[in-house]
Amino acid sequence: MFKKILIANRGEIAVRVIRACHEMGIAAVTVYSDVDRAALHVRKSDEAYPIGPALASESYLNIEKILDVAKRSGADAIHPGYGFLSENAKFARACADAGVKFIGPTAAAMDAMGSKTRARQAMEEVGVPTVPGTSRGLDSIEQAMEVAERIGYPVMLKAAAGGGGKGMRLVHAPADLKSALDGARSEAERAFGDGEVYIEKAIINPRHIEIQVLADEHSNTVYLGERECSLQRRHQKVVEEAPSPAVDSEMRRKMGEVAVRVAQAAGYTNAGTVEFLVDQQKNFYFLEMNTRLQVEHPVTELVTGLDLVHLQIRIANGEPLPITQKDVTIRGHAIECRIYAEDPDNNYFPSPGKITLLLLPSGPGIRRDSGMYEGWTVPMDYDPLLAKLIGYGTDREMAISRLNRALNEYFVGGIKTNISLFRRILNHPDFHAAKIDTGFLDRMLKQQKDPSANPQADAEATEVAVIAAGMFTALGSAAAGPGDRTTTDGALPKSAIESNWKKAARREALR
Amino acid sequence: MTYDVSIDGKTYRLDLTQIDARWSCRLDGREIEVDAVLARPNVLSLRIGNNAYEVKCERVGADTHIWVGSRRFAPEVRDPRSLRSRSRAIDEHGPRRLTAPMPGKVVTGPGKCSRGWCRYPRCRGDEDAERGQIAKERNDSEDPGYRRGSREFGRCAGDRGMIRLEASWPDLYFSIPLLSSTFFA
Numbered sequence: 001m002f003k004k005i006l007i008a009n010r011g012e013i014a015v016r017v018i019r020a021c022h023e024m025g026i027a028a029v030t031v032y033s034d035v036d037r038a039a040l041h042v043r044k045s046d047e048a049y050p051i052g053p054a055l056a057s058e059s060y061l062n063i064e065k066i067l068d069v070a071k072r073s074g075a076d077a078i079h080p081g082y083g084f085l086s087e088n089a090k091f092a093r094a095c096a097d098a099g100v101k102f103i104g105p106t107a108a109a110m111d112a113m114g115s116k117t118r119a120r121q122a123m124e125e126v127g128v129p130t131v132p133g134t135s136r137g138l139d140s141i142e143q144a145m146e147v148a149e150r151i152g153y154p155v156m157l158k159a160a161a162g163g164g165g166k167g168m169r170l171v172h173a174p175a176d177l178k179s180a181l182d183g184a185r186s187e188a189e190r191a192f193g194d195g196e197v198y199i200e201k202a203i204i205n206p207r208h209i210e211i212q213v214l215a216d217e218h219s220n221t222v223y224l225g226e227r228e229c230s231l232q233r234r235h236q237k238v239v240e241e242a243p244s245p246a247v248d249s250e251m252r253r254k255m256g257e258v259a260v261r262v263a264q265a266a267g268y269t270n271a272g273t274v275e276f277l278v279d280q281q282k283n284f285y286f287l288e289m290n291t292r293l294q295v296e297h298p299v300t301e302l303v304t305g306l307d308l309v310h311l312q313i314r315i316a317n318g319e320p321l322p323i324t325q326k327d328v329t330i331r332g333h334a335i336e337c338r339i340y341a342e343d344p345d346n347n348y349f350p351s352p353g354k355i356t357l358l359l360l361p362s363g364p365g366i367r368r369d370s371g372m373y374e375g376w377t378v379p380m381d382y383d384p385l386l387a388k389l390i391g392y393g394t395d396r397e398m399a400i401s402r403l404n405r406a407l408n409e410y411f412v413g414g415i416k417t418n419i420s421l422f423r424r425i426l427n428h429p430d431f432h433a434a435k436i437d438t439g440f441l442d443r444m445l446k447q448q449k450d451p452s453a454n455p456q457a458d459a460e461a462t463e464v465a466v467i468a469a470g471m472f473t474a475l476g477s478a479a480a481g482p483g484d485r486t487t488t489d490g491a492l493p494k495s496a497i498e499s500n501w502k503k504a505a506r507r508e509a510l511r
Numbered sequence: 512m513t514y515d516v517s518i519d520g521k522t523y524r525l526d527l528t529q530i531d532a533r534w535s536c537r538l539d540g541r542e543i544e545v546d547a548v549l550a551r552p553n554v555l556s557l558r559i560g561n562n563a564y565e566v567k568c569e570r571v572g573a574d575t576h577i578w579v580g581s582r583r584f585a586p587e588v589r590d591p592r593s594l595r596s597r598s599r600a601i602d603e604h605g606p607r608r609l610t611a612p613m614p615g616k617v618v619t620g621p622g623k624c625s626r627g628w629c630r631y632p633r634c635r636g637d638e639d640a641e642r643g644q645i646a647k648e649r650n651d652s653e654d655p656g657y658r659r660g661s662r663e664f665g666r667c668a669g670d671r672g673m674i675r676l677e678a679s680w681p682d683l684y685f686s687i688p689l690l691s692s693t694f695f696a
Contacts, residue, residue: 479549
């Protein structure tokens, strides 16, 4: 087994992998950029190495620096997490050349599946259903126009090297196609270094359902059930759950078998996810394959009882899968919320800053994968994902109620987060009824928030707030936290506990 | 301790007395049975009657929020007996030093900048003095307390009112602390 694993990532996923390493008796090595020196993953690891300035291209995306740390630390293997270099075939190849095991698929499998257009071509060859569109990048606006006319609007432009919603544009009419194509290309170039864009028919209000697959290096491949990932905002997943309320056991079997076929066609090993779009008639179409561990993997872990990161490490170590398809059972229901440092009152603009107070939920059926702590300053240089909060129960209703309860216990002070968004989602009748699709969140956000149905409760809360405000003022500095007295620019807050006028008067009186 | 607490445009009069660990509370004249413990910095465990609450105090930038459960409030707390609270001034920065080139008496002025008090071209007649305007010495030969000639004494720092410096108090030195935002600075 590996003695030491380098985690080429940051934030909550780095902490997640560190924990798996420690559980398996493996030393964890981390890297950090200048702004991440105080990050949680650094102090949770066994060895930590600085790798340069905040800019990702000069730190977490810098292959040379990462491999240099692997060499200096003596790491046997590298876990790439998600994002950054996790789906970079060049990095996987460089690891192999450096004699360090990459914990993930081979570079060849990444090449086959990492490009969305090449993946579509491979799927067409093995008879996997795909959404109508092109299997190659668009050469020109004229070609885009011609294909869009043929398949019918609305159409979706997508980055071939893309993921996470980047480089995607929904186009409703021919007049918008050129600007959308230009925008998608430049965003893809910036995000992935590859501006290739292809086109697909946009299925109206589809569900986004994905299948988790696991394949060892001995040709064994299994599927571990599905995840419902339809709740998205600007093509970024916000809430995920397993199993999907729209999928019965027969559909699960069919989708799972197609997913295994996809993985085998690509010669895939390790953990991966095959994504499908499902229309209202429950037809499913191959969308793409993500050749990495996904952000939402905890929901699969909770309903299957399997530890995916442990299994990734074992597969990379050359071990055969410890389970067969018959051993995989789905029990209970899990729902995950992605907690972002975003301001819901300002169009979800990122909200970096210092976390001045952190109250954490716990209790039955609650899991938290987090990279934050009280007193930490969230940097503005990276994706603002702070933590994932997952609720698990014997059925969907229980999972919802536990997650709701946990969200009410969760408090992140000092910055804005999207926690209030999840309360709205979990209390929405359509969410309870599982009437969800990829347009659900946009529709919900356009609705006015419901006025309070309980004026008495409002009056009571207001009274409590008045009394508490007076008490905090009366208690003065005794009530404040140690790092709490200044704003980010060093100025005293407007409602400083101790008045500057008072301080000056006191000084004058002492003369 | 007495506070005026404003939330959502409504102001409440709150009287709090703390004796050891116990509190007594009157809200708009109504006696309320309150028991409060500071569970940790910025977190109050509050009992009102037998109802229990976890109340958080959050400072974001220059704002203070009070959270009752998942509801957020942005209260303004004022001491009704303070001068600052009675005035419309909103300057929270505290004292600022005004350096004058010569000693003089600092006096308050009326709300508006009246002609003759300030010679700054934009500050005339019934116009309100603007922050940043230069305050000049009054040149009023009828008042023996005033120095002749004009001199810059500083810039208007408030929305209204200003100071003028007179030469009649030699014991005031160059550095004069600003005591109110109704003074020119």
